[in-house]
Amino acid sequence: MWKIQLSLRQRSKPSSKKYISSESQYQKAPEIAFDGIPETEWKQLLLSVFKHSIRLLKPGGLIAVFTDWRRLEKMASLMAQAGLPPKGVVVWDKTAGSRPVKGGFNLQTEFILWGRKGSGAPELYAHGVITPATLTKRQHLTQKPVKVIEHLLKVVPKGGKILDPFAGVATTGVACLKNGYSFTSVEVVPEYFEIGCRRLKELENN
Numbered sequence: 001m002w003k004i005q006l007s008l009r010q011r012s013k014p015s016s017k018k019y020i021s022s023e024s025q026y027q028k029a030p031e032i033a034f035d036g037i038p039e040t041e042w043k044q045l046l047l048s049v050f051k052h053s054i055r056l057l058k059p060g061g062l063i064a065v066f067t068d069w070r071r072l073e074k075m076a077s078l079m080a081q082a083g084l085p086p087k088g089v090v091v092w093d094k095t096a097g098s099r100p101v102k103g104g105f106n107l108q109t110e111f112i113l114w115g116r117k118g119s120g121a122p123e124l125y126a127h128g129v130i131t132p133a134t135l136t137k138r139q140h141l142t143q144k145p146v147k148v149i150e151h152l153l154k155v156v157p158k159g160g161k162i163l164d165p166f167a168g169v170a171t172t173g174v175a176c177l178k179n180g181y182s183f184t185s186v187e188v189v190p191e192y193f194e195i196g197c198r199r200l201k202e203l204e205n206n
């Protein structure tokens with residue numbers, strides 16, 4: 001894993017207030033870097049990360065970007081601006097992990113925009129809806145279940161190399177290690193980086 005250090009910016013609302021529904025749940029979680037930065041800076045950061053990621057991607061390689069419904073359109077347009085317009089969207093049904101909305105519908109879905117660089121797509125197929133997968137132990141405010149990442153890996157040939165520039169507690173790394181992929185993860189918050197390293201070490205030792 002790589003460790004990069006960037007200065008944290010002013011955020012409008014702490015991540016701990018945004019991603020959990022009760023004060024008692026996971027109260028002491030470290031803040032997520034760059035969460036809540038002004039829209040223009042958010043766009044610049046993502047555009048730059050997308051451009052570099054696409055540059056590193058092999059022909060036929062896959063890009064997959066998580067987003068909620070509010071930013072779905074913006075995220076798709078940033079991918080296009082960076083040179084790789086999405087080919088489709090995968091829906092993750094979070095069911096048990098979803099947040100209730102008073103007078104409305106649970107915030108139950110998350111989206112994964114995906115695209116491929118040029119031609120050379122592999123002869124692999126997967127469902128466009130990821131059925132419920134829950135966390136057994138939460139160590140990050142927006143941690144993904146390993147099974148969700150494993151679903152995305154179904155369309156990546158075995159032995160492929162994966163880059164996760166926003167690694168959190170290294171869920172992508174865990175999924176890669178379990179399924180025969182190599183990977184590079186980048187996480188700027190030291191606490192999350194350390195937890196990620198621990199998860200990977202535990203997996204290697206078992």
Ligand SMILES: C[S@@+](CC[C@H](N)C(=O)[O-])C[C@H]1O[C@@H](n2cnc3c(N)ncnc32)[C@H](O)[C@@H]1O
Nearest residue numbers: 032033034142143144166167168169171187188
């Ligand atoms: C949505 S979370 C990823 C959660 C991850 N999928 C997991 O299951 O743990 C995004 C992560 O990216 C980190 N991050 C944000 N901006 C970053 C940057 N510029 N460089 C590296 N990491 C960054 C945040 O601290 C956060 O932990």
